[in-house]
Amino acid sequence: MPGYEIFGEEERRHINEVLDTGVLFRYEFGEQRKGIHKVREFEEKFAAYTSSTHAQAVTSGSAALKVALMALGIGPGDEVITQGFTFVATWEAILEIGAVPVFAEIDDTLNLDPDDIENKITDKTKCIVPVHMMGAPARIEEIVAIGEKHNIPILEDTAQATGGYLHGRHLGSFGACGTFSFDSVKTLTTGEGGMIITRNADLWRKMSEYHDHGHDHAENPGGRGADGRRFFGSNYRMMELQGAIGLGQLEKLDSLIATQRTNKARLKKILSDIPGVSFRTILDEAGDNASFVTFLLPTADESRRVNEVLRAHDCGAINFSENSWHYYTHWEHLLGEKSVTRSGYPFADVDGRRRIHYDVDALPKTAAILTRTLCYPINVKMDDAHFEKIKKAIVAISA
Numbered sequence: 001m002p003g004y005e006i007f008g009e010e011e012r013r014h015i016n017e018v019l020d021t022g023v024l025f026r027y028e029f030g031e032q033r034k035g036i037h038k039v040r041e042f043e044e045k046f047a048a049y050t051s052s053t054h055a056q057a058v059t060s061g062s063a064a065l066k067v068a069l070m071a072l073g074i075g076p077g078d079e080v081i082t083q084g085f086t087f088v089a090t091w092e093a094i095l096e097i098g099a100v101p102v103f104a105e106i107d108d109t110l111n112l113d114p115d116d117i118e119n120k121i122t123d124k125t126k127c128i129v130p131v132h133m134m135g136a137p138a139r140i141e142e143i144v145a146i147g148e149k150h151n152i153p154i155l156e157d158t159a160q161a162t163g164g165y166l167h168g169r170h171l172g173s174f175g176a177c178g179t180f181s182f183d184s185v186k187t188l189t190t191g192e193g194g195m196i197i198t199r200n201a202d203l204w205r206k207m208s209e210y211h212d213h214g215h216d217h218a219e220n221p222g223g224r225g226a227d228g229r230r231f232f233g234s235n236y237r238m239m240e241l242q243g244a245i246g247l248g249q250l251e252k253l254d255s256l257i258a259t260q261r262t263n264k265a266r267l268k269k270i271l272s273d274i275p276g277v278s279f280r281t282i283l284d285e286a287g288d289n290a291s292f293v294t295f296l297l298p299t300a301d302e303s304r305r306v307n308e309v310l311r312a313h314d315c316g317a318i319n320f321s322e323n324s325w326h327y328y329t330h331w332e333h334l335l336g337e338k339s340v341t342r343s344g345y346p347f348a349d350v351d352g353r354r355r356i357h358y359d360v361d362a363l364p365k366t367a368a369i370l371t372r373t374l375c376y377p378i379n380v381k382m383d384d385a386h387f388e389k390i391k392k393a394i395v396a397i398s399a
């Protein structure tokens with residue numbers, strides 16, 4: 001997911017325009033900003049890129065999740081279904097706004113399993129958050145249909161899938177809204193940053209107001225200080241320099257992904273020589289943002305053995321079932337209900353009554369899939385030596 005590999009003249013040009021005005025704030029500063037609105041322009045271009053009508057820039061992908069959940073009206077007393085294979089940020093955001101994350105299985109897409117969603121729906125379920133992990137889609141059309149049947153909005157965590165499509169539609173644009181991360185290791189990066197896209201003007205207005213202390217952003221003669229407020233908010237504002245970087249990155253996003261696709265195809269071809277190997281189900285190869293190549297062995301033991309050989313050849317793959325930031329059974333702070341608050345909230349009510357309990361063995365299907373799964377990140381710049389090492393290791397595996 002290497003936006004950081006391609007910084008260059010494009011970003012520099014936009015950044016210099018901001019520095020020339022001296023205005024780092026996205027609002028106000030009338031004359032002084034000389035018509036330069038980088039964050040606003042980034043939002044408009046990102047909305048167009050993702051075929052959405054509205055986009056709200058924020059400070060991070062985590063902020064995007066929180067602002068989106070708040071705008072959807074989610075809070076204490078509500079349950080939010082998500083998957084047990086994601087970055088911790090997904091459920092941190094749910095907990096931080098006082099709601100309860102409920103974990104469902106993944107399927108062969110390595111994303112939320114539609115077949116498990118209805119098992120997890122209760123009368124408290126108020127949102128479903130599928131995560132398009134590693135640049136490729138969940139079965140989002142089926143998930144949206146389940147949401148419609150039960151009248152539950154879908155929030156797509158698209159943090160890892162900027163530039164990813166399903167059947168010609170950008171990921172994040174299927175549900176009520178989609179959130180993106182532009183942190184330092186994502187496909188498009190602004191250092192820190194995030195975005196929410198939607199086609200619902202009302203929902204966008206709530207996000208816009210909530211992310212900026214409730215400001216209604218009305219044109220009024222009293223300026224910003226005289227803005228009205230419908231509800232309290234907070235500060236998740238993106239700054240102009242980040243908007244500038246985002247614009248530069250967006251101009252190059254399609255060519256970045258094209259290069260990743262070429263590199264991925266080359267690596268995938270090499271990996272297909274591993275005896276018994278199969279690949280992650282990608283519902284729409286043409287829409288893959290190609291930030292990872294993911295392959296599976298028939299058993300967990302076989303996957304361990306293959307990775308031992310890869311490691312011995314200095315080209316070990318990632319096994320997410322061993323990774324403590326992305327997989328349910330290793331989230332000891334979640335399973336152990338560890339909160340920084342005195343009361344234990346949000347795991348306990350303010351009166352100390354326990355609200356949530358997690359069972360480490362709750363997701364057997366996810367375990368069965370992830371323990372067989374290995375993957376390599378795909379970069380823009382990839383050394384021939386890396387491919388050669390993997391080739392050699394595979395000869396050893398097959399021997």
Ligand SMILES: *Cc1c(COP(=O)(O)O)cnc(C)c1O
Pocket residue numbers: 059060061062063086087089090131157159160181182183192193194
């Ligand atoms: C990176 C990431 C986030 C959080 O984004 P930040 O910008 O780092 O806060 C959320 N969800 C997923 C799946 C991510 O990979």
